Amino acid sequence: AIRITQSPSSLSASTGDRVTITCRASQGISSYLAWYQQKPGKAPKLLIYAASTLQSGVPSRFSGSGSGTDFTLTISCLQSEDFATYYCQQYYSYPRTFGGGTKVEIK
């Protein structure tokens, strides 16, 4: 199975900050990576697919980059509604493994 290492596991930031979360795959996955946002008690919500394509309706302050083994999610100007947990996931092969998550908290 492909392992996905996500970092950091948590971070504290202020509204307006630029935030970066990274994921590293244990082997090359081309651009078969998605990013999800999850708020407490809710299902994950798709933000980005194909490593860098923004899902319809997702604010443009979210962006993704990378290919192969190294990927990044950036929130350019953190808003209050962005405080949540973020997960990356590879869909290159089965099992469709997830990163361990990054909890973005208010500083």
Add this chain to the structure above:
Amino acid sequence: EVQLVESGGGLVQPGGSLRLSCSASGFTFSSYAMHWVRQAPGKGLEYVSAISSNGGSTYYADSVKGRFTISRDNSKNTLYLQMSSLRAEDTAVYYCVKSLTGSSPYFDYWGQGTLVTVSS
């Protein structure tokens, strides 16, 4: 509007069985692969199982292989997960998830989840 509604969760004793259902609407159910993903309390997401659009192919995580069975009834637009020999570590919210087909099969819609608690 795509909707995925899980049901069937609840409290079950270790060694017991439970069947989860996921009722789908708002899309052509028979055209898409479907998945189950779970999340233990306070933990991250764990991939559980997948089934192809026509039910001909299935996948199971090692942690559930031989105990869980995924199936679908395309005439009823419903996905199932039959769980047996349940263990405490199977306690989690179980999500029904739809993926796209073709060259970029990412997960585009998730249900709200159903809680399974395995405890005596």
